Amino acid sequence: MYGSGEAAALSIQAYRDFRTYAAAVARHRPRDSVVLAQGSTLQDPRFVPCGRKPVAVVLDVDETALLNVGYEYDQAAQKRSYDPKRWSDWEKTGVRAMRPLPGAVAALHAIRAAGIRVIFNSNRSHENAAYTELALDAAALGPARHLKELFVTGDAPGGSAKDSRRALIARRYCVVAMAGDQLGDFSDLFNAKELPISGRRETVMSGKIARLWGNGWFVLPNPVYGAGVKGNFDDVFPIDTRWGDPAGGQ
Amino acid sequence: MYGSGEAAALSIQAYRDFRTYAAAVARHRPRDSVVLAQGSTLQDPRFVPCGRKPVAVVLDVDETALLNVGYEYDQAAQKRSYDPKRWSDWEKTGVRAMRPLPGAVAALHAIRAAGIRVIFNSNRSHENAAYTELALDAAALGPARHLKELFVTGDAPGGSAKDSRRALIARRYCVVAMAGDQLGDFSDLFNAKELPISGRRETVMSGKIARLWGNGWFVLPNPVYGAGVKGNFDDVFPIDTRWGDPAGGQ
Numbered sequence: 345m346y347g348s349g350e351a352a353a354l355s356i357q358a359y360r361d362f363r364t365y366a367a368a369v370a371r372h373r374p375r376d377s378v379v380l381a382q383g384s385t386l387q388d389p390r391f392v393p394c395g396r397k398p399v400a401v402v403l404d405v406d407e408t409a410l411l412n413v414g415y416e417y418d419q420a421a422q423k424r425s426y427d428p429k430r431w432s433d434w435e436k437t438g439v440r441a442m443r444p445l446p447g448a449v450a451a452l453h454a455i456r457a458a459g460i461r462v463i464f465n466s467n468r469s470h471e472n473a474a475y476t477e478l479a480l481d482a483a484a485l486g487p488a489r490h491l492k493e494l495f496v497t498g499d500a501p502g503g504s505a506k507d508s509r510r511a512l513i514a515r516r517y518c519v520v521a522m523a524g525d526q527l528g529d530f531s532d533l534f535n536a537k538e539l540p541i542s543g544r545r546e547t548v549m550s551g552k553i554a555r556l557w558g559n560g561w562f563v564l565p566n567p568v569y570g571a572g573v574k575g576n577f578d579d580v581f582p583i584d585t586r587w588g589d590p591a592g593g594q
Numbered sequence: 595m596y597g598s599g600e601a602a603a604l605s606i607q608a609y610r611d612f613r614t615y616a617a618a619v620a621r622h623r624p625r626d627s628v629v630l631a632q633g634s635t636l637q638d639p640r641f642v643p644c645g646r647k648p649v650a651v652v653l654d655v656d657e658t659a660l661l662n663v664g665y666e667y668d669q670a671a672q673k674r675s676y677d678p679k680r681w682s683d684w685e686k687t688g689v690r691a692m693r694p695l696p697g698a699v700a701a702l703h704a705i706r707a708a709g710i711r712v713i714f715n716s717n718r719s720h721e722n723a724a725y726t727e728l729a730l731d732a733a734a735l736g737p738a739r740h741l742k743e744l745f746v747t748g749d750a751p752g753g754s755a756k757d758s759r760r761a762l763i764a765r766r767y768c769v770v771a772m773a774g775d776q777l778g779d780f781s782d783l784f785n786a787k788e789l790p791i792s793g794r795r796e797t798v799m800s801g802k803i804a805r806l807w808g809n810g811w812f813v814l815p816n817p818v819y820g821a822g823v824k825g826n827f828d829d830v831f832p833i834d835t836r837w838g839d840p841a842g843g844q
Contacts (some may be wrong), residue, residue, distance in 0.1 A: 349777050354815055357808030361611050446799050478737040527599050527682045544599040549696050558607030565604055
């Protein structure tokens with residue numbers, strides 16, 4: 345899946361959708377952004393108002409804007425599990441084997457040409473922020489200057505939970521569209537501990553949240569890691585969808 | 595990935611895009627369809643003209659319109675490899691454990707309400723066509739009457755290669771949009787034997803074909819099987835994107 349034609353097509357499609365939507369909405373200066381306001385729930389989402397703030401889009405970095413192809417190769421080839429030190433080494437040394445997602449460069453170019461700011465909200469480490477700036481520049485996705493167009497872990501409270509960084513960004517900008525590969529790239533509410541995987545999927549498909557997908561919130565596919573690939577059997581396959589061959593075949 | 599919130603979000607997004615695009619294009623009756631004409635290459639695609647034919651969209655069935663949740667559960671729980679007989683049993687008996695993709699029911703409803711025909715082009719078996727009609731009806735995606743709105747393997751020459759069925763459909767209809775989870779749902783040219791996986795990805799990202807994704811050709815994610823998950827290491831990770839920790843860490 346990682347290197348497939350299908351994945352490239354999905355990416356080009358999502359970025360076209362993202363770019364077209366952002367340009368159309370920015371022309372009409374919406375009343376509300378697509379960043380959830382404090383006090384929202386997934387059943388009753390409310391959005392930070394735009395006021396007169398300059399228009400922007402917000403993107404995650406890893407597997408949304410940048411493909412960490414070299415890292416994933418090494419992980420798979422050596423059958424490694426996640427090691428924070430190795431990931432940190434990758435952030436510092438892997439620039440040459442990172443690639444922009446298909447469609448990303450053209451989309452961000454068009455978005456900036458429309459006068460819309462591009463802001464990155466990443467869980468990459470604070471100590472390696474300068475390397476991440478460099479990686480985004482090298483992939484023709486920049487500028488991504490730390491604390492101007494790039495926010496990383498530690499730039500606001502909450503660690504790898506992104507809501508406080510989103511709030512910081514939404515105080516400065518009218519965020520008209522966001523892109524990410526995991527639900528936490530849109531709201532920490534999706535990662536609430538009490539929400540089981542099937543419940544998480546239900547909230548995605550319900551109410552006002554359901555209307556945001558492809559309509560302010562844009563998802564890129566990531567089958568390799570993260571919340572999208574968690575879950576044991578019973579989480580992924582609810583009991584009413586199970587089936588064994590009634591003919592009794594082995 | 596199969597049961598994740600991220601997958602549901604991707605599906606809702608793709609179906610919103612598909613529905614919006616189809617309705618907009620149908621209003622302006624395009625000169626050309628999005629079905630490749632005979633004699634096309636991926637470098638020089640040409641399209642079947644629309645003439646005065648009634649407007650339609652074409653979708654694949656499995657993992658595009660219908661999720662085979664019960665089958666995938668059984669395959670995974672029993673660690674099975676693909677067995678055509680077991681798949682055929684599923685086509686006949688699995689209706690209750692099939693689900694529409696998130697967003698599909700609303701999208702097809704809106705498309706039909708706009709006066710656009712919905713046609714399914716599936717590699718399900720000819721002998722089980724009546725069961726497939728039933729499954730699509732049960733998932734609220736019908737009508738899908740065999741040889742009217744549903745075409746399966748054997749309805750035109752070529753076996754599981756779909757181009758000849760697409761040609762048959764394109765003789766009757768002006769096909770303005772297509773949806774699928776594998777590149778073969780758009781053209782058999784992507785499955786040409788001489789095309790390696792990296793070449794396949796390159797053709798997706800190049801020239802006129804690149805401009806079709808999200809713009810007439812709509813992809814749904816399928817990480818479970820098919821062309822999107824084929825490929826050995828060297829195919830997926832080209833040599834210029836490989837990386838080993840330069841610090842020499844183990």
